[in-house]
Amino acid sequence: MKLNIALLAGDGIGPEVIDQAVKVSDAIAQKFGHEITWKPALTGAAAIDAVGEPYPDSTHEVCKNADAVLFGAIGHPKYDNDPSAPVRPEQGLLKMRKALGLFANVRPTFTFPSLLDKSPLKRERIEGTDLVFLRELTGGIYFGEKGRRDNGDTAFDNCVYTRAEVQRLAKKGFELAMTRSKKLCCVDKANVLETSRLWRETVQAMEKDYPEVEVSYEFVDAVAMRLVQWPNSYDVLITENLFGDILTDEASVISGSMGLMPSASMGAEVSLFEPIHGSYPQATGLNIANPMATVLSAAMMFENFGLMEEGKAMRDAVNKALEAGVVTEDLADGGKAYGTKEVGDWLAANI
Amino acid sequence: MKLNIALLAGDGIGPEVIDQAVKVSDAIAQKFGHEITWKPALTGAAAIDAVGEPYPDSTHEVCKNADAVLFGAIGHPKYDNDPSAPVRPEQGLLKMRKALGLFANVRPTFTFPSLLDKSPLKRERIEGTDLVFLRELTGGIYFGEKGRRDNGDTAFDNCVYTRAEVQRLAKKGFELAMTRSKKLCCVDKANVLETSRLWRETVQAMEKDYPEVEVSYEFVDAVAMRLVQWPNSYDVLITENLFGDILTDEASVISGSMGLMPSASMGAEVSLFEPIHGSYPQATGLNIANPMATVLSAAMMFENFGLMEEGKAMRDAVNKALEAGVVTEDLADGGKAYGTKEVGDWLAANI
Ligand SMILES: CC(C)[C@H](C(=O)O)[C@@H](O)C(=O)O
Numbered sequence: 001m002k003l004n005i006a007l008l009a010g011d012g013i014g015p016e017v018i019d020q021a022v023k024v025s026d027a028i029a030q031k032f033g034h035e036i037t038w039k040p041a042l043t044g045a046a047a048i049d050a051v052g053e054p055y056p057d058s059t060h061e062v063c064k065n066a067d068a069v070l071f072g073a074i075g076h077p078k079y080d081n082d083p084s085a086p087v088r089p090e091q092g093l094l095k096m097r098k099a100l101g102l103f104a105n106v107r108p109t110f111t112f113p114s115l116l117d118k119s120p121l122k123r124e125r126i127e128g129t130d131l132v133f134l135r136e137l138t139g140g141i142y143f144g145e146k147g148r149r150d151n152g153d154t155a156f157d158n159c160v161y162t163r164a165e166v167q168r169l170a171k172k173g174f175e176l177a178m179t180r181s182k183k184l185c186c187v188d189k190a191n192v193l194e195t196s197r198l199w200r201e202t203v204q205a206m207e208k209d210y211p212e213v214e215v216s217y218e219f220v221d222a223v224a225m226r227l228v229q230w231p232n233s234y235d236v237l238i239t240e241n242l243f244g245d246i247l248t249d250e251a252s253v254i255s256g257s258m259g260l261m262p263s264a265s266m267g268a269e270v271s272l273f274e275p276i277h278g279s280y281p282q283a284t285g286l287n288i289a290n291p292m293a294t295v296l297s298a299a300m301m302f303e304n305f306g307l308m309e310e311g312k313a314m315r316d317a318v319n320k321a322l323e324a325g326v327v328t329e330d331l332a333d334g335g336k337a338y339g340t341k342e343v344g345d346w347l348a349a350n351i
Numbered sequence: 352m353k354l355n356i357a358l359l360a361g362d363g364i365g366p367e368v369i370d371q372a373v374k375v376s377d378a379i380a381q382k383f384g385h386e387i388t389w390k391p392a393l394t395g396a397a398a399i400d401a402v403g404e405p406y407p408d409s410t411h412e413v414c415k416n417a418d419a420v421l422f423g424a425i426g427h428p429k430y431d432n433d434p435s436a437p438v439r440p441e442q443g444l445l446k447m448r449k450a451l452g453l454f455a456n457v458r459p460t461f462t463f464p465s466l467l468d469k470s471p472l473k474r475e476r477i478e479g480t481d482l483v484f485l486r487e488l489t490g491g492i493y494f495g496e497k498g499r500r501d502n503g504d505t506a507f508d509n510c511v512y513t514r515a516e517v518q519r520l521a522k523k524g525f526e527l528a529m530t531r532s533k534k535l536c537c538v539d540k541a542n543v544l545e546t547s548r549l550w551r552e553t554v555q556a557m558e559k560d561y562p563e564v565e566v567s568y569e570f571v572d573a574v575a576m577r578l579v580q581w582p583n584s585y586d587v588l589i590t591e592n593l594f595g596d597i598l599t600d601e602a603s604v605i606s607g608s609m610g611l612m613p614s615a616s617m618g619a620e621v622s623l624f625e626p627i628h629g630s631y632p633q634a635t636g637l638n639i640a641n642p643m644a645t646v647l648s649a650a651m652m653f654e655n656f657g658l659m660e661e662g663k664a665m666r667d668a669v670n671k672a673l674e675a676g677v678v679t680e681d682l683a684d685g686g687k688a689y690g691t692k693e694v695g696d697w698l699a700a701n702i
């Protein structure tokens with residue numbers, strides 16, 4: 001296969017972890033006979049510094065014309081604590097999601113047996129946890145009309161959803177459930193919000209098309225509780241943008257493997273793959289960041305092209321490294337810590 | 352003191368736990384020389400069944416003219432899974448909050464040493480947890496304009512906040528922080544929402560009036576994570592209505608003492624006190640529900656009247672009962688389980 005991949009390294013540790021994912025992906029390409037052309041482009045604070053905006057048109061061109069986007073991380077401390085700064089890295093993120101139509105954010109949370117003890121939760125609560133959130137990513141209160149009235153004394157944000165937006169996301173949810181244990185949980189606040197009632201009635205109407213899928217409906221506050229109590233009772237969860245923002249982050253810390261979690265943002269034309277961790281500015285350039293989440297994101301990318309064996313080879317390499325203790329300091333637990341680059345080299349050599 | 356207390360027992364186990372709180376409060380009144388007049392009124396499914404609406408005008412009259420409201424729980428399974436039913440118990444709750452102006456929901460999360468092992472979190476993560484959420488309760492997306500367009504295919508919910516609403520809630524937060532460890536965390540999503548930016552700038556402007564309070568600003572998704580990782584790193588948190596709904600429920604399960612957590616909803620004129628647990632329909636009438644959260648809610652009520660010794664006497668009785676193993680089956684752990692009424696009797700006798 002010939003693959004054209006946009007490479008958005010971003011800020012902080014982004015470039016370092018991206019380098020390792022490229023290295024491991026190239027090893028895959030060589031082994032399985034694919035040809036990958038990497039197309040680097042600027043994003044985040046790096047793009048603001050260079051051209052004054054976080055998601056420049058030139059970057060959009062590269063992404064639009066690529067078969068997929070591999071993304072590192074964005075964010076820089078100089079933009080923190082000033083949410084009203086005129087240009088911020090996050091604006092680039094939102095602009096990119098909308099412009100590329102990345103409507104479904106796929107966020108798995110699973111456990112690695114060797115990491116279970118890193119979880120804040122007791123072992124018996126998380127063992128066997130393997131859930132996936134599908135978060136709607138281009139609608140809702142993030143993109144509705146927002147502004148001020150009354151000389152700035154009143155602020156408003158409008159949350160809007162159309163039936164078509166809900167159907168598009170829910171369809172992915174039903175399809176994903178069919179490939180897993182056929183359980184789907186629709187997370188909403190239908191006892192209060194009209195948009196949630198639209199979500200619920202739309203999903204209810206789709207149930208007949210997927211008779212094998214067992215659908216449950218839970219309020220977002222109840223899910224926030226049960227995620228901590230019994231995360232392993234969930235399988236596939238679908239939800240709107242803001243609830244997804246909160247719940248996927250909550251879910252990410254329960255497994256103890258947060259530093260290893262990949263994600264995908266799926267669009268109709270192009271999809272994007274990125275680790276869920278941030279740009280970790282303090283670690284920039286120190287060769288200590290864990291590249292595994294980015295490598296696993298690249299694995300999701302291969303699988304999304306239908307290259308399942310390739311994806312599995314990458315996952316197997318990561319599992320092998322974890323077992324062999326070839327890990328960065330965040331997982332070293334007093335043992336030997338390898339550098340970012342050394343872990344990447346080891347993974348590439350073990351493909 | 353002469354106290355006029357509206358008594359809204361509600362549904363499910365509400366009446367049983369309320370009975371115990373009344374009994375213990377009466378023991379307090381006798382010991383400290385107060386006179387309490389209880390004014391029962393209908394609410395929830397019980398009110399729908401009786402008069403067709405969940406918060407009838409007659410109940411509002413009773414509440415408005417009372418010095419405080421003691422509330423049990425509402426909700427009945429026959430209204431579940433049908434969020435669009437024409438009349439629902441929750442509507443009564445929202446109507447009551449708005450009509451009584453209960454703008455600040457106070458939700459403490461603390462630990463009881465004897466219950467630490469009930470937490471899904473590891474002991475070292477929760478030991479010493481003692482935080483309080485102040486959730487704004489009468490504004491935001493709960494009460495903004497909501498509806499449909501395009502023949503029902505588009506739904507919208509408007510989130511609106513005024514500076515005055517934020518100030519009123521934040522003032523309570525600063526004041527509460529002054530009585531505790533002087534740390535205040537403002538939870539928002541100021542990187543995305545205009546209402547959150549109003550929250551943040553309003554709280555920032557108030558900092559100078561409370562120079563001793565150390566204020567931090569955190570995004571709601573980050574708080575959803577840190578609550579699970581290091582709940583004991585928080586003290587007072589203030590937030591808007593919907594974020595508060597999600598985060599207070601998340602916080603409630605971390606301590607392992609959820610069944611014991613009280614809450615208050617403060618208004619300008621009258622305030623309401625209630626356990627955070629629900630109506631637990633399966634347990635109705637079985638004399639097994641734990642009345643302690645309701646008793647501790649009554650303790651908050653006394654303290655809100657400035658009757659600190661009275662509140663402390665109630666808390667002490669609960670602690671003593673926990674130590675003596677005078678507990679309902681949820682806390683019995685294989686040991687002897689007392690009935691709802693028997694726990695109430697024991698607490699009253701130990702005032
Ligand atoms: C940075 C922020 C705008 C973003 C979001 O809220 O979507 C982030 O929290 C995420 O989840 O990717």
Ligand SMILES: CC(C)[C@H](C(=O)O)[C@@H](O)C(=O)O
Binds near residue numbers: 444
């Ligand atoms: C029942 C529901 C409307 C209510 C809310 O969302 O406020 C409940 O979840 C709560 O937190 O008291």
